[in-house]
Amino acid sequence: MPAAYAAVSRAAEPTANQVLTWTAGDDYMKYTSAPVTAVAGKATIVFDNSAAAGNTTGLSHTLTFDVSNPDYNNDVSLNILSSPFDSEGGRHTAEVTLTPGVYHYFCAMPGHQMMSGELIVTAAPDDDTTAPDASATVAGTKDSSGNYVGSASVTLTASDAESGVAGIEYALDGASYGAYTAPVVVNTVGHHTLTYRATDKAGNTSPAKSVEFTIVATPPQDNTPPDTSATVSGTKDSSGNYVSSATVTVTASDTESGLADIEYALDGASYRAYTAPVEVNTVGHHTLTYRATDKAGNTSPAKSVEFTIVATPPQDNTPPDTSATVSGTKDSSGNYVSSATVTVTASDTESGLADIEYALDGASYRAYTAPVEVNTVGHHTLTYRATDKAGNTSPAKSVEFTIVAAPPQDRTPPQVSASVSGTKNDSGDYVGSATVTVTASDTDSGVARIEYSLDGGPYLQYSAPVVIDRAGSHAFLYRATDKAGNTSTPQSLSLTIVDSKPPTYCPETDDRSTVFVGSINTGVPNRVTTNGCTINELIEDHRAWDNHGTFVSHVGDIVTTLRKEGVLDQREAAEIKKAAGHSDIGMPSHGPAGH
Structure with missing residues (x-):
């Protein structure tokens, strides 16, 4: 078994609350079956690539969860290699814990990358304390004053990212609430108010909202012709x-x-x-x-x-003009690698073009309707001609070209290295800042991208040397991926920065190892941000707040900024926002937060 893939042993009996099963078979373009949704919490992952599941060719597949893309959840590291001939007979299980969000999975076998998909994980209903978002739109024909002529249609929508929407209700002009099942059509002349609200599957009901609009009578009959x-x-x-x-x-x-x-x-x-x-x-x-x-x-x-x-002028006796071009990837000898495409063009300035024909390597002529792709290794001759609407056919012309086989597939990851520059003191520490430069090379398919991670943060795209100017010890990880999809093993370097100027002012001092919101430990690392302050120092939850909503909004602004700067990933930002909502900071009975 290749060292890049780790086999997962089959559990005797699944112990998680839910079992999620992927199956694979003879197809290398897609999984035979895969789950679409799941609920946050413990789950048993089953990957079945056995003969019983439909694998009749012995083809190996993997089920790999993507942990490198910050746009997806990356807290589950799963990489199962399965073959009908392995010790488990191709059926493997693994126990994992899923969190709300979206996971991206794929098959890491070379040439199988089209086997991929997304698993959407929603929060357990018991954890949902947030009411749905509801909105309304009014549609209809308006007059110049913005009133609706004859009638108006009110469409209500609601969304709930946790347990999901259970239902929507509405009340028109102060009447009792009724269930919303379709757009509400109102055709009574006058001013109207439609109130609406939504309830999620956890029982949370949104605050009532309303829309107001006025309906006027249809204008007098049309007496003007078109x-x-x-x-x-x-x-x-x-x-x-x-x-x-x-x-x-x-x-x-x-x-x-x-x-x-x-x-x-x-x-x-x-x-x-x-x-x-x-x-x-x-x-x-x-x-x-x-x-x-x-x-x-x-x-x-x-x-x-x-x-x-x-009448049409005298008959056309001149055949069309024709030409052909060959395109494709050439090697150093001018031969086409794997395939070549021949494009034939023709024109006729008198009666006009009727059709184009071509013959490949001495075969019979056939209609030319699109560029001809040739992918058989060897020397080829393509003959072509055209006929105009008057029946004139051009003399046959031809183009010759040679196709050679594509070189072997690239399976070797790039070579990657990094160097650090900056001013050092006598202890070998960098004074004020240090610049990390990463380089990569790939002699086969070429380098596609370089990525880096600083101090445990998510991997980011490397496009220029990285300047580190925060005092303290730092860990820098880096890797590279070539155009064939091979990714190098992550490498690391460590360095220490010492201050060359007075420390950055932060609202408070808080260097705890994880982010706290009041007494709630989010488990998210308390990283240093781009302005030199830690995440806890930016949150500053111990000062007096006007109300709980002001504090929650303050935390939301901070995590949005840190998400854009790459300090937090999607899951970590959601954890901190959730803790702020569950905390009692800003409520009347809440005193200063203790550290």
Whole structure:
């Protein structure tokens, strides 16, 4: 078994409250089955790649949870390699603890990366103390004063990120609440108030909100006929006559009751329904008359356009011009690697192009409808020709090219290294700041990206040397990934920064190892932020607060900023916000927070 994958032993009996099962088989593009949702808490992961589950070829797969992407939960490190021929027969289990959010999973076997998906984990209903968010929109036809003409439709929506929405209720103009099942249509003239609220599956009900709107009566009947116009298109000669045919397009509009139909009459014939542009191809002078009627029964005055059609000029005896280009990835000898694409073009300035044909390596001609991709190794000749609408066929031309096999697949991760620069003191510590420069190389597919993590934080994209200016000891991890998807083993370096200037002022001093909100320990590391203060020092929960909501809003602003700066990941930010909501800081009975 490769050292990069760790086998997970099958448990005798699952002990978690929920069992989540993934299955794999002969397909390397997707898992045979996979769960979509789960509830936060303990879970038994089952990965079944056995013959009984459908693997008839002995193909190996993995179930790997992504812990490198800060946009997903990364608190479950799971990497199960399974084969029908391993000691477990291809069926493995693992016990994990899931937290609310989204997990990204995939198969890490080379060439199997299309096998991926997302697992959405919601909070257990008993933990949900937050009411749903509810909103309303009013739709309908408005007049110039913003009132709704004739009627208005109120659409209610609600969302709950924890236990989910159970139902929505509404009350119109002070009546009793009723269940909301579809948009509410109100057609009584006057001013209206619609009050609404939502309840989640944990029983939390949102504060009542309302929307106000006014309905006015429909304006008087439409007595104005539609506006109409017409345009003539086609190929003209030097005298402005249309060659062979002309197309008349009629348009009409009505801003009051709306358009009902359009009619036309050609050269004095009876009116008929206009449903599409009218093509006229009879040589001579023509008059097309048209009119339109709106939904109120008003018909516009008849209008007309005149035009002349002349016969097509003498026959085309000149074949089309043709050319071809070959594109693709070339090696140093000019051969195409794996495949080549031949694009054939043709033009005819007289009668116009009818079709293009091609023949590959002496086979019969076939219709050319799109660039031809050739992926067979060897020397090739593609012959091509074109025919115009007058029946003239161009002389056959050809292009020659050679295709060679693609080199072996890249399975070697990049080489990565880092260096530290800065001013050192006699003890070897860096004074004021240090700059870490990371370099990587890959001689096969090439380097795709470099990432780094500082002091246990999430991995971030490396785009320029990293300056560290916070006094203290620091741990710096770094790694690189090539274009074939191979990621190097993370490497690390340690360094110490000593102050070269007075310390940064912070609202309070708090260097506890984890973030506390009041007496609640979130378990999130109390990291140093970009302005030199720790997370606890920025929260400063022991000072007097006007109310609990002000404190919760203050914490929300801080974690949003730290999330954007990469100091916190999604899960850590959510933990701190949740602790702020559960704390009693800012409530009347709350005194100064102790440390």
